[in-house]
Amino acid sequence: MESKLRFAQxxxxxxxxxxxQGLGKDLAIEAKSRFDDLVTxxxxxxxxxxxxRIQETYPEDQLMAEENDLRHPITDGKVxxxxxxxxxxNFIVQKEDFxxxxxxxxDGVGQFGLIYDVMKDExxxxxxxxxxxxxxxxLPVFDNxxxxxxxxxxxxxxxxxxxxxxxxxxxxxxxxxVYGGAGISMAYVLKGRLLAYFSHLYPWxxxxxQIIGDCLGYTLLTLDWEQPDYQTRQMVMFIPKSYQQELKNxxx
Amino acid sequence: MESKLRFAQxxxxxxxxxxxQGLGKDLAIEAKSRFDDLVTxxxxxxxxxxxxRIQETYPEDQLMAEENDLRHPITDGKVxxxxxxxxxxNFIVQKEDFxxxxxxxxDGVGQFGLIYDVMKDExxxxxxxxxxxxxxxxLPVFDNxxxxxxxxxxxxxxxxxxxxxxxxxxxxxxxxxVYGGAGISMAYVLKGRLLAYFSHLYPWxxxxxQIIGDCLGYTLLTLDWEQPDYQTRQMVMFIPKSYQQELKNxxx
Numbered sequence: 275m276e277s278k279l280r281f282a283q284x285x286x287x288x289x290x291x292x293x294x295q296g297l298g299k300d301l302a303i304e305a306k307s308r309f310d311d312l313v314t315x316x317x318x319x320x321x322x323x324x325x326x327r328i329q330e331t332y333p334e335d336q337l338m339a340e341e342n343d344l345r346h347p348i349t350d351g352k353v354x355x356x357x358x359x360x361x362x363x364n365f366i367v368q369k370e371d372f373x374x375x376x377x378x379x380x381d382g383v384g385q386f387g388l389i390y391d392v393m394k395d396e397x398x399x400x401x402x403x404x405x406x407x408x409x410x411x412x413l414p415v416f417d418n419x420x421x422x423x424x425x426x427x428x429x430x431x432x433x434x435x436x437x438x439x440x441x442x443x444x445x446x447x448x449x450x451x452v453y454g455g456a457g458i459s460m461a462y463v464l465k466g467r468l469l470a471y472f473s474h475l476y477p478w479x480x481x482x483x484q485i486i487g488d489c490l491g492y493t494l495l496t497l498d499w500e501q502p503d504y505q506t507r508q509m510v511m512f513i514p515k516s517y518q519q520e521l522k523n524x525x526x
Numbered sequence: 527m528e529s530k531l532r533f534a535q536x537x538x539x540x541x542x543x544x545x546x547q548g549l550g551k552d553l554a555i556e557a558k559s560r561f562d563d564l565v566t567x568x569x570x571x572x573x574x575x576x577x578x579r580i581q582e583t584y585p586e587d588q589l590m591a592e593e594n595d596l597r598h599p600i601t602d603g604k605v606x607x608x609x610x611x612x613x614x615x616n617f618i619v620q621k622e623d624f625x626x627x628x629x630x631x632x633d634g635v636g637q638f639g640l641i642y643d644v645m646k647d648e649x650x651x652x653x654x655x656x657x658x659x660x661x662x663x664x665l666p667v668f669d670n671x672x673x674x675x676x677x678x679x680x681x682x683x684x685x686x687x688x689x690x691x692x693x694x695x696x697x698x699x700x701x702x703x704v705y706g707g708a709g710i711s712m713a714y715v716l717k718g719r720l721l722a723y724f725s726h727l728y729p730w731x732x733x734x735x736q737i738i739g740d741c742l743g744y745t746l747l748t749l750d751w752e753q754p755d756y757q758t759r760q761m762v763m764f765i766p767k768s769y770q771q772e773l774k775n776x777x778x
Contacts, residue, residue: 309674310700363700367677368719422561425619430702434686434693441686448562448615450682452704467620 278332279386279404282376283397285327289320289358289374290392297369312362317341320374321358328354338504340478348477348504349382357478361455369393373457377481387482389461398461400486406464413464416491416514424469427451427459432472437509438497440472443524456480460512464490470513472497477504483512491515497525530584531638531656534628535649537579541572541610541626542644549621564614569593572626573610580606590756592730600729600756601634609730613707621645625709629733639734641713650713652738658716665716668743668766676721679703679711684724689761690749692724695776708732712764716742722765724749729756735764743767749777 293316302315321341328335336346339356346353354376359365361372370393377387378401386401398413400406406413426444430452433441444450451468453459456475460483462468473479480502484494496502497509499518513521545568554567573593580587588598591608598605606628611617613624622645629639630653638653650665652658658665678696682704685693696702703720705711708727712735714720725731732754736746748754749761751770765773 312700363677367675367700368714370719423619425615425706430685430704431697433682434688436686445683448564448619449706450704451706452682452702454677454701454703462620467622 275385275401275403278378279399279401281331282378282386282388283399285324286374286376286388286390287397288327289324290390290395292323293320293359293365293374293392301366303366310363312366313341314359314362314366316365317359317362321356324356324358324374324376338477340476345505348379348481351381353379355379355478355481357457357482360457360479361453364454364458371453371455371458373455373461375457375478375482377478377485379481384481384485384488387485389457389464389482389486391458391461396461398464398482398486400489402485406486406490408461408465413486413490414466416516417466418514418516419469421447421469421517421520423448425449425451425467427453427462427468427471429473430454432474432509437472439524439526440497440511443521444472446524457483460487463487463492463512470511470517472509472511474507474509475502476507477502480510480512487512493518527637527653527655530630531651531653533583534630534638534640535651537576538626538628538640538642539649540579541576542642542647544575545572545611545617545626545644553618555618562615564618565593566611566614566618568617569611569614573608576608576610576626576628590729592728600631600733603633605631607631607730607733609709609734612709612731613705616706616710623705623707623710625707625713627709627730627734629730629737631733636733636737636740639737641709641716641734641738643710643713648713650716650734650738652741654737658738658742660713660717665738665742666718668768669718670766670768671721673699673721673769673772675700677701677703677719679705679714679720679723681725682706684726684761689724691776691778692749692763695773696724698776709735712739715739715744715764722763722769724761724763726759726761727754728759729754732762732764739764745770 335352357375365372389398456479587604589596609627617624641650708731
């Protein structure tokens with residue numbers, strides 16, 4: 275498994291280089307489901323780069339990826355889960371605060387996950403039997419800090435709507451932060467900048483963070499306290515395992 | 527005036543170095559008005575460093591500053607406006623996304639402003655007769671991009687409450703961003719990452735951005751469409767001048 279992880283680390287950095295080198299070029303931008311759900315030629319080209327390298331190197335493996343309807347279920351065999359650009363709006367408007375994410379499963383069990391904050395050149399990785407790192411530094415295990423000394427990340431509209439009571443929870447913290455990308459937001463949880471993160475996500479948005487966070491004391495659950503289904507878009511939370519009881523006092 | 531600007535640029539970078547060198551040390555944290563309104567020994571020490579250097583070099587000049595009740599009115603003579611650490615909560619919890627800000631006025635007229643994003647080592651500066659720069663790069667003049675292709679920064683609770691209609695406005699953009707510091711948020715407006723920023727601010731929170739932004743096509747107004755009073759805490763917006771009419775369609 276270690277050589278597969280090395281392969282993935284090299285691949286995600288190469289994909290990041292590809293994006294950085296293209297930043298000056300014109301973007302072709304299309305709306306998907308609505309005006310603020312955007313995709314660019316870079317999302318598609320970056321996915322193609324990642325997919326083709328995986329297919330060349332591991333021709334038996336399967337794929338679930340954001341673009342092009344690649345939807346192999348994670349429970350069946352060796353499956354790569356890919357988000358070529360997470361935070362596409364940030365990528366388009368800000369040229370910062372977006373990430374590439376890759377996760378790898380065998381028969382439904384997460385083996386390793388990678389989140390690459392492209393512009394900061396920070397690669398978060400970890401998994402079963404691998405230390406959780408950002409670049410060459412160990413990530414901290416959750417330190418049990420109290421809510422009132424912490425910041426919490428959220429999707430802006432779920433916070434504003436107090437969806438299921440998450441605003442009530444967050445309002446007992448030092449404040450909400452809205453960065454606009456699941457990848458970088460969950461990376462900030464892993465780093466300790468945020469205590470938790472709430473959003474409405476697809477499997478490729480949360481797979482890598484769930485795997486990396488597991489050995490650091492974090493879990494990813496739906497707002498119904500269930501394991502995510504790895505198929506549909508769901509309202510989920512990435513939280514310290516030790517906060518489940520406290521959260522139950524707020525979430526309805 | 528140019529030598530005064532150079533003095534201020536050197537001073538703010540020295541203050542940033544002071545903070546960066548102290549990051550590993552223990553913080554003494556106190557609550558001010560409520561549990562999430564915090565001040566640290568670093569806010570006070572950094573302000574003292576800035577104030578004492580100004581007093582040594584320009585003994586006739588006056589001061590308005592966040593800590594220690596320095597409140598000389600900007601309309602009276604030569605006045606420095608200082609925020610030693612803007613985004614104190616980010617400073618405490620994240621060790622990132624905080625800024626030092628300095629603005630300089632003569633008889634109420636802003637001469638120059640400085641925002642220093644300490645951890646990114648990015649110094650925004652500009653003023654009357656000075657180019658608006660981030661480090662050695664010119665900042666862009668506002669490019670008239672449309673709301674539906676832009677991101678908007680806000681104080682999280684003003685957004686959630688739809689204060690005066692700002693959520694209605696922001697919901698026609700690509701999304702809200704909440705970074706938790708006026709200084710870095712307004713720096714992101716100046717850089718083009720955000721179209722506008724809404725918050726509830728003191729004079730030292732907005733003085734520098736107002737001066738730098740003026741020649742780039744931005745203005746800072748209260749939500750009542752008035753000039754801020756430079757005395758009290760007010761709900762303000764930092765917006766492109768050309769958006770005033772469009773905003774009037776949303777703001778109540």
